Structures are given as C-alpha cells and as structure tokens.
Amino acid sequence: MRLLYFAWVKEKTGIAAEDVELPAGVATVGEVIGWLKTRGPEFAHAFERAEVIRAAIDQNHVRHDARIGAAREIAFFPPVTGG
C-alpha cells in the first residue's frame, strides 16, 4: 500500500511517500491514521489532531470511515487552500 503526505502533514512526518504493509485488522482510513500515530513521534505529531486531516483513496476524497478495500494509494493532507 502506497501512502502519500502533503503540505504540513508531509513536513511533520518528514516524508512525502512510502510503501507500507498495513497490520491485519486495519480496515478504514481512520484505522490507518490510528496505526500511523504509533509509528514514532513525527507521526504522532503529524496526526495529533486527526479530525483536521483530510484523506483520499486512489485520488478520490473520502471520509475517515471509508473502507480501504483494494486501495492502491492513500493520501493524507490538510484542508485544501488552492484557488
């Protein structure tokens, strides 16, 4: 599973993208976030206020309760500020 991080999420985790093996039982976006927070202080910091983090599965916006299913990539980022 490919994970992507953007803007201040990327700055805090210190990485833009990585390939990971998700633990068994991690089925939703929210559960991925819960697992990421256990991966060290940078991740704990980046996902501290989990409720402000937005996510996309295979480049479609999703909510935290979305199921991962056969996702190829999941992205995590702050609320968008383009335009």
Add this chain to the structure above:
Amino acid sequence: MRLLYFAWVKEKTGIAAEDVELPAGVATVGEVIGWLKTRGPEFAHAFERAEVIRAAIDQNHVRHDARIGAAREIAFFPPVTGG
C-alpha cells in the same frame, strides 16, 4: 427646448434632433409626448404606444410625470438594449 430621438423613435419621427418652442401649459414629459403626437402622422405613429417610450431630461432618466422645469434637452427612446 432641444428634443432628441433615438433608435426606432428616431426612425419613425424621421429626425434625430430638433429645437422646438413648447406650447404654454405643457409642463411634464407626458404632456410633451401628448403634444408631439399632434404634430403629424410620423409623430402620431412614433408615440402611438406612449407607455413604452422612455425619456431623459438633460441626460437623466425620468418618468412621464416628471416636470420639465428648466430642462435644456429632452430625449425620447425605446427601452434600452445595450450590453
């Protein structure tokens, strides 16, 4: 008093502008229109449906009940269609 005509009002009267002496007692725009209608078949035709004619006194839109006062010029025209 200078009178101006635009668009199909001009086409129907056959003139773009003229200087006239208004008869005594003609005090409002509507009364000017009433008088103009008596000035021949072209004017009767141009002002036949008086209610659709718009007017301006000294380049300001006015209603038919507006008093002429010390107007220098009065213009008559159809509803505008620019833009």
Add this chain to the structure above:
Amino acid sequence: MIRVQQEDFDVAAEIARLKAGRSDIGAIVTFTGTVRDQAGAITEMTLEHYPGMTERELTRLEAQANARWPLQASLIVHRTGTLRPGDNIVLVVTASEHRDAAFDAARFLMDYLKTSAPLWKQETGPHGSHWVEAEPDDESARASWQQKRAAE
C-alpha cells in the same frame, strides 16, 4: 474608468493596466459580451447610443458599484457602431482583494448597464434589419439587486 468607443478592446491589456504597479489585488473578474450570429440569423449588429448620457450613466453605475463593494479597480468599455458576429460589444472588469466582491460587482454592473445605459441594438440578417426588443428578464435581474440591498 469608463469608455465608449468604436474600436475593439483587448481584455489582457485592460487587466494589465488595472494591475500595473500594484500587488494588493487578489481577484479579477471580467465579463465580455460578444455578438452571436444566432444560427445565421444575424450578419451585422449596429449599436446606437446617446452620446454624453451613455458616459454619464456608466460613470454613475461604476460609482454605485464602488460604493457597494470594496473594489480596488473597475472598468466599463462599451462599443458603438457596426459589429459582426464574434465581435466584442462590452467589457466589464472588477478587481478586489477577494472573489465575492469582484464577482458581485461585475454582475451588478452588467445587470444595471443592460437596463439603464442608453444604447440600442439593431440586428441585420438575410431578411432585413430590426431593433432588438428589451428583455423582461433584464428588468428582474436589476430588481433583484435592489431587493438584496433592501435586505442588507
């Protein structure tokens, strides 16, 4: 600024002129009205106007828009004379810090211009010429701004 002219206008040049030497603008809206051929029914459009009063009305409308919204710059250009399908007729440009003011003011200017600027369109097609009739929708578009104002 307002201009009434026979010549065409260049949207990019007008935007560049409004922006020249400043970097406080965040949003620029332009509206360009152009002559439609209406599936071949129109070969020419002639715009007649009331010289003097047109400039006066456009100046008045621009002042109203600037009183109602925090604009950093605004421009109205209206062409007169004989135009062909595809030609530009009118340009409105509004600049503001934020998009809402720029969008609202541009639309306000077009809605008011359509019902108060003394210009008249005559269309010519294969079967002759006729004066364009005013559209009742234009009156109601204008009236809606007065209602919004009253509600504020």
Add this chain to the structure above:
Amino acid sequence: MIRVQQEDFDVAAEIARLKAGRSDIGAIVTFTGTVRDQAGAITEMTLEHYPGMTERELTRLEAQANARWPLQASLIVHRTGTLRPGDNIVLVVTASEHRDAAFDAARFLMDYLKTSAPLWKQETGPHGSHWVEAEPDDESARASWQQKRAAE
C-alpha cells in the same frame, strides 16, 4: 479543458482560443486569482499539489459545471510552484449564450475548486513561512450551491 502548470497564463490568448472559429458565444466570464502582498507580509507563495488528483478533481468540477449550466466552453488553469506578489495563481473562463450561465458557472467553479482541488499554499514573508489555513467562508460558499441545487 483543464491545465495544471508552473508557467503563467495569458487571459486574452485563452479567450481567443475558446472563441476561435465560432460566433455563437454571447458571454464570456473570466476569473483570475492573483498573489496579494498583504501590505508587505508576503514576499513569496508556494503552491504544492497532489499530481494526478488535482487534474482529476478539476476535470470532475468542470464536468459538473457543464452538466448544470449550458456552457459553450470552459477552462480551468491552476499554477503550482513558487509565485510572487502580483503573479497569477488561477484562471477560470466560462462561455455561454447568455450572461447568467457564464457568471454562475465561473463562480461555482471557483467555490468548488477552493474546497476540493488538492492544492496547498505556503506563504513566505520577512518572518518566515507558514501554511495558509483553510477559510470557513469557502466551505459555506460551496454549501450554498448545494442548497440552490436542492431548491431547484
């Protein structure tokens, strides 16, 4: 059409491209978003984005606007990379027979783009850099379109 690019855009060239070879268009609205210096607080703005998803979202928004309004042409261009005060950020162009559709669609595209296109602004000033916070107003601007749709 949509484009995501580092290069600047030219509004007049984009309009000319949309109009090329056709004379059925009556109304063209453009929105240009530019970098504000905010009284000297901003010296640079960097736009990061999610390559692939940005194009996908803009394409989806453009399709939504075309489904909702009778547009004859539309264009969204968004720049990425490092910009300076006064520089262009985003361009939306909509063309229609009548002005209401062109105005509504341009505003809709901007309101949706602001809340769904995966782009993030980082501002740099004399005292360092920070990520721009999303504005609650942008969310309510978007929600108002959903209410209008529901009311139709």
